[in-house]
Amino acid sequence: MKKEKPIQRYSAPERINHWVVAFCFIVVSISGLGFFFPSFNWLMNVFGTPQLARILHPFFGVVMFASFLIMFFRYWKHNLINREDITWAKSIHKIAMNEEVGDTGRYNFGQKCVFWAAIGSLLLLLASGIVIWRPYFADAFSIPVIRLALMVHSFAAVLLIIVIMVHIYAALWVKGTITAMVEGWVPAAWAKKHHPRWYREVKAKEQERK
Numbered sequence: 748m749k750k751e752k753p754i755q756r757y758s759a760p761e762r763i764n765h766w767v768v769a770f771c772f773i774v775v776s777i778s779g780l781g782f783f784f785p786s787f788n789w790l791m792n793v794f795g796t797p798q799l800a801r802i803l804h805p806f807f808g809v810v811m812f813a814s815f816l817i818m819f820f821r822y823w824k825h826n827l828i829n830r831e832d833i834t835w836a837k838s839i840h841k842i843a844m845n846e847e848v849g850d851t852g853r854y855n856f857g858q859k860c861v862f863w864a865a866i867g868s869l870l871l872l873l874a875s876g877i878v879i880w881r882p883y884f885a886d887a888f889s890i891p892v893i894r895l896a897l898m899v900h901s902f903a904a905v906l907l908i909i910v911i912m913v914h915i916y917a918a919l920w921v922k923g924t925i926t927a928m929v930e931g932w933v934p935a936a937w938a939k940k941h942h943p944r945w946y947r948e949v950k951a952k953e954q955e956r957k
């Protein structure tokens with residue numbers, strides 16, 4: 748039987764966009780943990796020196812937010828929750844055993860949760876980050892507001908770190924997924940197994956073009 752050719756999932760600009768977000772996330776979360784816990788202060792050296800970390804952390808945070816916004820506008824439609832997602836969520840025990848459930852589209856319910864949690868925590872991080880950003884904006888706010896913003900910033904950062912740890916685990920755990928974001932393509936068998944509705948949509952578009 749003839750083997751089906753791989754399917755393109757991400758273009759080069761989409762992959763560059765994603766890896767810019769991922770790179771910023773890594774340096775910003777490492778330096779952020781460095782600011783937060785005295786025993787982790789050495790992590791500030793991710794930017795070379797603690798002083799540089801203090802200056803660069805917010806700028807890299809803004810770049811991460813802006814780059815994620817491009818991803819947000821590209822993928823939000825594929826991440827809208829539908830009925831199939833309820834089936835998927837109810838069968839999470841089967842998913843954990845590597846079984847597939849429901850007629851999943853481009854993204855499954857787990858991926859959609861990561862997507863919405865990421866945009867939610869990034870919005871909180873940006874808003875609270877501006878309030879605590881010295882020397883540029885913090886002077887415009889009162890001490891109680893700055894204290895509140897510091898708390899929001901810390902909780903949103905912990906949430907995003909946990910969410911991205913789950914995201915990385917899933918990306919590596921589901922065999923064949925990482926090539927999607929590294930090389931841009933996925934095997935047809937991967938698409939059929941994990942995202943059957945998306946597979947049919949891609950094939951229907953291919954037929955239309957012929």
Ligand code: HEM
Nearest residue numbers: 768769772822854858859862865911915918924925927928
């Ligand atoms: C640092 C290591 C990271 C790795 C190894 C990684 C890996 C991947 C992979 C393999 C995919 C393709 C999944 C698929 O198409 O089925 C993907 C998609 C995606 N990633 Fe990452 N990623 C990382 C960091 C991040 C970060 C920091 C964010 C956001 C803050 C992020 C947000 C996304 C989004 C939004 C998608 C598209 C899925 C969707 O819209 O639901 N990733 N990632």
